[in-house]
Amino acid sequence: MTGASRLPLMWLAQRIGMMLLTLLAIITLTFALMHAVPGGPFVSEKMLAPEIEAALNAKFGLDQPIWRQYLNYLGGVLTFDLGPSFKYPGVSVNSMIADGLAVTAQTGLLAMICVVAVGVPAGIVAALNRGRWPDTLAMFLASLGIAVPSYVIATVALYIFALRLGWTPAFGLDDWRGYILPVVALSGFWMSFVARLTRSNLLETMSQDYIMTARAKGLPARTVMLRHGLRNSLIPVVTVLGPVVANLLTGSFVIEQIFALPGIGRHFVQSITNRDYTAIMGITIFYAVFLMLMILIVDLLYLWLDPRISYGDRK
Amino acid sequence: MTAPLLSLRDLRTEYRTDRGVVQAVRGVELTLHRGEILGLVGESGSGKSVTCMSLLKLLKRGGHITSGTADFDGVDLLSLSDRALTRVRGDRIGVIFQDPMSALNPTMTVGRQIVEVLMQHRRIGKNAARARAVELFKLVRIPSPETRIDNYPHEFSGGMRQRVMIAIALACEPDILIADEPTTALDVTIQRQILALLKELRDRLGMAIILVTHDLGVIAETADRVMVLYGGQVMEEAPVADLFAAPQHPYTRGLLAAIPDPRLAGRPLSPVRGSPPDMRSPPPGCPFAPRCPRAMRICATPPPMYDGTESARLRPTQRSRCWLADTNAPAPTPEPAE
Amino acid sequence: MTRPAIAPDMWLPLDPQTGRPGDPVVGSASLGFWAGVRSRLWRHRPAMAGLGFIILLIVAAVFGPMLSPYSYFQQNLELSNLPPVYRPYTVAEGVQVHVNTSNLSLYEVGDGGGLTGLLRPDGRDMINRQTTWEIAGKTVVLDYGQRPAVLTIDGEVAQAGGRKLNRRNPFGTDQLGRDVLVRQLYGARISLLVAAAAVLANFVIGVVYGGVSGLLGGRVDAVMMRIVEIVATIPLTLYVILMMVVLQSGLLSVVLAIGTVYWVDMARVVRGQILTLKSQDYVAAARTMGASTSRILFKHLLPNAFGPILVTLTMLIPSAIFIESFMSFIGLGVTPPQASWGTLTSEAVETLRAYPHQLFFPAVAISLTMLAFNFLGDGLRDALDPRLSS
Numbered sequence A: 001m002t003g004a005s006r007l008p009l010m011w012l013a014q015r016i017g018m019m020l021l022t023l024l025a026i027i028t029l030t031f032a033l034m035h036a037v038p039g040g041p042f043v044s045e046k047m048l049a050p051e052i053e054a055a056l057n058a059k060f061g062l063d064q065p066i067w068r069q070y071l072n073y074l075g076g077v078l079t080f081d082l083g084p085s086f087k088y089p090g091v092s093v094n095s096m097i098a099d100g101l102a103v104t105a106q107t108g109l110l111a112m113i114c115v116v117a118v119g120v121p122a123g124i125v126a127a128l129n130r131g132r133w134p135d136t137l138a139m140f141l142a143s144l145g146i147a148v149p150s151y152v153i154a155t156v157a158l159y160i161f162a163l164r165l166g167w168t169p170a171f172g173l174d175d176w177r178g179y180i181l182p183v184v185a186l187s188g189f190w191m192s193f194v195a196r197l198t199r200s201n202l203l204e205t206m207s208q209d210y211i212m213t214a215r216a217k218g219l220p221a222r223t224v225m226l227r228h229g230l231r232n233s234l235i236p237v238v239t240v241l242g243p244v245v246a247n248l249l250t251g252s253f254v255i256e257q258i259f260a261l262p263g264i265g266r267h268f269v270q271s272i273t274n275r276d277y278t279a280i281m282g283i284t285i286f287y288a289v290f291l292m293l294m295i296l297i298v299d300l301l302y303l304w305l306d307p308r309i310s311y312g313d314r315k
Numbered sequence B: 001m002t003a004p005l006l007s008l009r010d011l012r013t014e015y016r017t018d019r020g021v022v023q024a025v026r027g028v029e030l031t032l033h034r035g036e037i038l039g040l041v042g043e044s045g046s047g048k049s050v051t052c053m054s055l056l057k058l059l060k061r062g063g064h065i066t067s068g069t070a071d072f073d074g075v076d077l078l079s080l081s082d083r084a085l086t087r088v089r090g091d092r093i094g095v096i097f098q099d100p101m102s103a104l105n106p107t108m109t110v111g112r113q114i115v116e117v118l119m120q121h122r123r124i125g126k127n128a129a130r131a132r133a134v135e136l137f138k139l140v141r142i143p144s145p146e147t148r149i150d151n152y153p154h155e156f157s158g159g160m161r162q163r164v165m166i167a168i169a170l171a172c173e174p175d176i177l178i179a180d181e182p183t184t185a186l187d188v189t190i191q192r193q194i195l196a197l198l199k200e201l202r203d204r205l206g207m208a209i210i211l212v213t214h215d216l217g218v219i220a221e222t223a224d225r226v227m228v229l230y231g232g233q234v235m236e237e238a239p240v241a242d243l244f245a246a247p248q249h250p251y252t253r254g255l256l257a258a259i260p261d262p263r264l265a266g267r268p269l270s271p272v273r274g275s276p277p278d279m280r281s282p283p284p285g286c287p288f289a290p291r292c293p294r295a296m297r298i299c300a301t302p303p304p305m306y307d308g309t310e311s312a313r314l315r316p317t318q319r320s321r322c323w324l325a326d327t328n329a330p331a332p333t334p335e336p337a338e
Numbered sequence C: 001m002t003r004p005a006i007a008p009d010m011w012l013p014l015d016p017q018t019g020r021p022g023d024p025v026v027g028s029a030s031l032g033f034w035a036g037v038r039s040r041l042w043r044h045r046p047a048m049a050g051l052g053f054i055i056l057l058i059v060a061a062v063f064g065p066m067l068s069p070y071s072y073f074q075q076n077l078e079l080s081n082l083p084p085v086y087r088p089y090t091v092a093e094g095v096q097v098h099v100n101t102s103n104l105s106l107y108e109v110g111d112g113g114g115l116t117g118l119l120r121p122d123g124r125d126m127i128n129r130q131t132t133w134e135i136a137g138k139t140v141v142l143d144y145g146q147r148p149a150v151l152t153i154d155g156e157v158a159q160a161g162g163r164k165l166n167r168r169n170p171f172g173t174d175q176l177g178r179d180v181l182v183r184q185l186y187g188a189r190i191s192l193l194v195a196a197a198a199v200l201a202n203f204v205i206g207v208v209y210g211g212v213s214g215l216l217g218g219r220v221d222a223v224m225m226r227i228v229e230i231v232a233t234i235p236l237t238l239y240v241i242l243m244m245v246v247l248q249s250g251l252l253s254v255v256l257a258i259g260t261v262y263w264v265d266m267a268r269v270v271r272g273q274i275l276t277l278k279s280q281d282y283v284a285a286a287r288t289m290g291a292s293t294s295r296i297l298f299k300h301l302l303p304n305a306f307g308p309i310l311v312t313l314t315m316l317i318p319s320a321i322f323i324e325s326f327m328s329f330i331g332l333g334v335t336p337p338q339a340s341w342g343t344l345t346s347e348a349v350e351t352l353r354a355y356p357h358q359l360f361f362p363a364v365a366i367s368l369t370m371l372a373f374n375f376l377g378d379g380l381r382d383a384l385d386p387r388l389s390s
């Protein structure tokens, strides 16, 4: 059996079904929550700019019963139309997301790369040098990275590197240097987490029986480590990549605010302070869809990496 | 007899843990001849595995060999560097472990796991190695080897996995096969098949086997010679027939007494009352003294290894580390019934 | 081989009752499990340091604000943005002043070294960019035509003295002249309150949910775990944010939102524990003896599952503290004038250019607290897993 033929279509279908169900739950939940807000978008008596009120009315039919409004909204989501902004006349939630997507995607992707490209090697180096200074140093930094909140890393770094030393710009992404601090602050936690996880997994794997088998075969220590140890120890690391994406998303709320980056996260936080309810809903749902896709991708990756898993014969 | 294939002298191995130093092996001597199956028996913790693994310096973290020589074909294995040892491991000495479930890499096809060892030690292409792997699968009687070779370990049963392990260990036609409890994790019928296979392979390929087991039944059936280990030392050593017919050491007797007919027994050894010593602070004299029904005052002094050629209490081929083998010792009396 | 002669009496058998040479050492297996855990935890230095810090923090948070002469909301705009450490200028014998070069004000230095009052200028010359004071019979001029501003006393350029602690407000004051120390301690109260609420809520919800799911098993279990799966896909931060949008900002809402979110891990842990324990004999025995489900849950299962639950709870605390401060930082948490480490940090960011020191205290406080709880959690986990300690 090869990797490709192990792809169980049944499982995939079930998985996507589950995703849609989750999505439906999220949409319903956010709709219900927004409906519960006093002065929310689905209440007809309120003080709004007339054109916004008209746009909302046209979209959701504010005078119609609640279930109709819900269906209208659901219909909109299914056709990738998240409706008009609740605060800015003539602005749609879609355009808000489109506006911030590039910035958020760039920083997010860079942060993701950092997490893997720094976290994994750091964990490996620590494990290889178990108990010696590189291990101690790496694990000390990882402890800090896990404990110190991202917004603290961001503000302190902003002060030191941008304001005091002037090495990086304090805001904006006009220059490649502008990416450094946001990406480091964004990825700090998960970089540390992945480093620790990699280290402990590698140590755990290296104490497995099959490592002894590999050594008993006469393979050089390096081959044992790379071919038998590393691959197996990295499989569990892949599973955290799903949560990493989620965390980078929510982390971007504060990072984009601190560094004044015009990303979706900033729009989201602004929507919240502005009480732009339709934007809050829309962005939340956008996040949910995105996350669900990422988790699916991670699951497929896992399937490909670990031959023991066959989602096909799940009970 | 010709010169032994392997001759291990005064092996001492300890594990340094944060709860103290475990003296796992304390002066074990072992001689292995070509084509011979040597059984190692003893309770859990007696040092069987550590003895075997010390030969190839395959010790877990914290393990150190503090003394000893292992003459194998004119070289001392224990003084070889790790790098030089990689040329012995898997090539001239193969190893099979107890638990075939965990001894194979779960994310690699079994074929690759065999090909890997072949390509490590032989100048051989991938295709040739694969062909040889199929051949080895046939040798260890795995059905439809051509397709099974691309399977992952979890797609095999326990017995089949152990056959895969044997195929890996035999891939380079080693002089010595170390089988550390190769059948303990398997059920009885599979166990017999595997043992029969090992014996047959020995007859065909002529390698020597060190067979570690808990089970005297396995020894009786398979081994040519036996060494009984206890407390990190050899207690008694003899050809199988002699050991079963005339055990001298009280520990061996204890082991045998627990089994009415060794040929029928399949259960692990825990026959002697009391528990094995804590190897962080083993008894100063005979390690078995705290449990020995015949213990004497002298037993607080470490007994020497008596050789059958010098003690009338032993058969000529027998060796025993017990004061009772001394010709001055009180004559053996029937043991009190428990 | 020659052997030394052996005295005949050495061949005498040993009396089994008395001195057998060397007794079997039982080993440390007899040591109780919890005693082992405790001693391993005790030897885990970071965990102990963390625990020490946490205890200190709790004591300070509970009693600190009571002992402070200030309250967290009491403003004093005259004494705003004062530093914890400053370098005074001596105007005359026993008369010292502190210069704030950012807002160009002079402050009186009290007897103990505290910054006790704002000195009103006696003259302002906007054109030459100078402000003048008459202090102790001397003319003190602050010339802010140049940067940094220069202080002259009777025409002579004054030099600042050595560093001094601000004894009135040991951590300084904020933009509104509130005492930073008492606000810090108040922030600690909020963090600990949130932690306690989260722990309590999670313990109850998680244990009940996971317990019911694990004990009932079958279809109920499958459905309940599907729900957990769904909840687990939504990032908790997002969920808390939505809750906050609905509930409106405020401490109670934060506590409510966080308390009801983090039970998922706990439910999983408890369920997992129960599934393993369920297969064990004594639970089956209790069942056949007619014990009710809740009795089994509380009498038999919880004591056994205590270890993993404890670890989960300890690990949950830093997450809860973090999320509260995160929410407060982005303005969705506690409302002013209440002080949380998150709001303190975001307030400090506003004045980062002029008064960077204001970032120091909240940043250090939250970081140390998170570290302490993380260390304690790591230590507990290691101590509970004897496998790791070889």
Ligand SMILES: Nc1ncnc2c1ncn2[C@@H]1O[C@H](COP(=O)(O)OP(=O)(O)OP(=O)(O)O)[C@@H](O)[C@H]1O
Pocket (backbone or CB within 6 Å): B015, B017, B022, B023, B024, B025, B042, B043, B044, B045, B046, B047, B048, B049, B050, B051, B060, B061, B062, B214, B279
């Ligand atoms: N990795 C290790 N760390 C510490 N002590 C060890 C380690 N491996 C073995 N020992 C100790 O060395 C001694 C001998 O162990 P060994 O594994 O050789 O026993 P064994 O005879 O093979 O027993 P079993 O039948 O259980 O396999 C024991 O006291 C054991 O506790």
Ligand code: SF4
Pocket (backbone or CB within 6 Å): B249, B250, B251, B286, B287, B288, B289, B290, B292, B293, B294, B295, B296, B299, B303, B321, B322, B323, B324
């Ligand atoms: S030496 Fe003594 S204690 Fe040891 S086995 Fe012989 S009689 Fe028993």
Ligand SMILES: [Mg+2]
Pocket (backbone or CB within 6 Å): B048, B049, B050, B180
């Ligand atoms: Mg063993």
